[in-house]
Amino acid sequence: MSQTSSKNAVNVKKSGGFHYAYMIVVACCAISLAPVAFTFSCAGIFFKPVTQELGIGIGTFALYLSSLLLAATLTLTVAGKIINKYSARLVLSASVLITAGAFAAMSTFTSVYQFYVAGAFLGVSTAFLLYLMIPTMINRWFKTRVGFFMGLCSAFTGVGGILFNPLGGYIIANYGWRNAYLAFAVLTIVIALPFALFVIKSYPADKGLRPFGDTGEDEQKGAAPQVTGVSYSKAVKSGAFYTGLVFSFGMAFITNINFYLPAYAGSLGMSITLGATVASASMFGTMAGKILLGWVNDRSVVGGMLFGLGCGIVGLGLMAFFAKVGVWVVLIAAALYGISYAGVSVQTPLTIKTIFGNREYAPIYSNIAMAASLSSMIGSAAWGFIIDSTKSYPMTFGIGIAIAALTIVAGYVAMQLGKKLDFTTK
Structure with a gap:
C-alpha cells in the first residue's frame, strides 16, 4: 500500500x-x-x-x-x-x-x-x-x-x-x-x-489531521502544507551525510563501555551486588537522559549534543580519576555516563533531522543508523580488547573521553555542512 x-x-x-x-x-x-x-x-x-x-x-x-x-x-x-x-x-x-x-x-x-x-x-x-x-x-x-x-x-x-x-x-x-x-x-x-x-x-x-503543533499557516495563506528537507539523492552525496555517519558511529561506540561497568566496579573491590547497582545507576541515567536530551534538543540541538556527550565525558572522567573518593562518586559518574548512552536513540535522530529536514527523513536516517548498528556490533567486543591490552580502566575511560570529544566535533561539523544544503519540497 x-x-x-x-x-x-x-x-x-x-x-x-x-x-x-x-x-x-x-x-x-x-x-x-x-x-x-x-x-x-x-x-x-x-x-x-x-x-x-x-x-x-x-x-x-x-x-x-x-x-x-x-x-x-x-x-x-x-x-x-x-x-x-x-x-x-x-x-x-x-x-x-x-x-x-x-x-x-x-x-x-x-x-x-x-x-x-x-x-x-x-x-x-x-x-x-x-x-x-x-x-x-x-x-x-x-x-x-x-x-x-x-x-x-x-x-x-x-x-x-x-x-x-x-x-x-x-x-x-x-x-x-x-x-x-x-x-x-x-x-x-x-x-x-x-x-x-x-x-x-x-x-x-x-x-x-495536521501534525501536532502545526498551526496551519500555509493553508491560511492558500498554500498546501509543505514538508521540506534535502532529497535522499542529494543527501547521500553530501559531506554532511558522511560526517553524520562518523557522528552516529562515535555516539554508539562510546555507549558500549556500559557492558563493562560491573567488571570495572569489581576491579575497585566492590561486591557483585554493588557492581550491579553501578549498572543500574547507568540505566537510570539513560532513562532520565532520554527525556532530558529530548527537552534540551527542543531548545537547541547543539546544546543537546554538548549536554549529552558532555555528561558522558564528565562521568568517564570521574570514574577514571576520582573513583577512590567513594562509592557515591562512582554511582553519580555512572548515572552521568548513562545520559550520554541515551544519545544514540535521541541525539542522533534529532541531529540528522536538523541537518536534512523531514522531506526524506526515513531513508536518510535509516542509512545513518547503519553506522550506529555497525558500531554497536564492533564496540561490544572492542572495548573488551582495549581493557585487556591497556590493563587499565582509567586509560580505557580516557580513550572514551577522546572519542566523545571527537564525536562532538563530528556532529558540529555535520550541522555546519548541513547549513549549505538546500531544503526543498517534492
Whole structure:
C-alpha cells in the first residue's frame, strides 16, 4: 500500500482538543516497552541458564547479538524506503510478529547455531522497531516538542528492562529459561501487537489531521502544507551525510563501555551486588537522559549534543580519576555516563533531522543508523580488547573521553555542512 496519497493530502482539518498524535506516542511506548526491551534490556538474564544447559561459553552464545546487529545493519539499507513506501501499521505489525516468533522459536532450541539464525530475524525487526519507529513516527506526527516525545518513547526500553528483568528472572528460576522465552513471545503479542495493528497510523492526514503543533499557516495563506528537507539523492552525496555517519558511529561506540561497568566496579573491590547497582545507576541515567536530551534538543540541538556527550565525558572522567573518593562518586559518574548512552536513540535522530529536514527523513536516517548498528556490533567486543591490552580502566575511560570529544566535533561539523544544503519540497 503506497503512502503517496497520505503524504500529499491537503484537505486536512485543524486539530483541536485531544490530538491523535498522543496515541502514536502511547503506541511507540508500548512497542518499546515489550519487544524492544525484551530483545536488548532483558537479553542478559538468559546468558547463564542457556549456556549451562547447552554446555557452551557465554561469548559463544552472545554471538547471536552480533548476528542480530549485522542483520539490522543490512536491513537498514532498505528499511527507510520500506517504511516510507508501505503502511507503517503493517510494517511495524510484521516486525512485532517476527520478534514474537523468534522468541517462541528460541524456547525450543538445542543448538547455539539456531540462536544465530534467530538473532538474524530479530535483527530484521530491530531495524524497524528500535532504529526507525520512534524517529519516523514522532517526526511525522509532531511539529513541536519532537525531542521531548522522542525521548519519552525511547525511555520505555529502560522501563521494560526494570519491569521484565525481575519477571523473566522469576520465570527462569521457577519454570526454566525456555518458558521465559515463551512468556516473552506471548507478552510481545499481547502488549505490542494491538498498538501496532490498531493504533499506528502512517501520517496525520490518515486521520484528517495536521501534525501536532502545526498551526496551519500555509493553508491560511492558500498554500498546501509543505514538508521540506534535502532529497535522499542529494543527501547521500553530501559531506554532511558522511560526517553524520562518523557522528552516529562515535555516539554508539562510546555507549558500549556500559557492558563493562560491573567488571570495572569489581576491579575497585566492590561486591557483585554493588557492581550491579553501578549498572543500574547507568540505566537510570539513560532513562532520565532520554527525556532530558529530548527537552534540551527542543531548545537547541547543539546544546543537546554538548549536554549529552558532555555528561558522558564528565562521568568517564570521574570514574577514571576520582573513583577512590567513594562509592557515591562512582554511582553519580555512572548515572552521568548513562545520559550520554541515551544519545544514540535521541541525539542522533534529532541531529540528522536538523541537518536534512523531514522531506526524506526515513531513508536518510535509516542509512545513518547503519553506522550506529555497525558500531554497536564492533564496540561490544572492542572495548573488551582495549581493557585487556591497556590493563587499565582509567586509560580505557580516557580513550572514551577522546572519542566523545571527537564525536562532538563530528556532529558540529555535520550541522555546519548541513547549513549549505538546500531544503526543498517534492
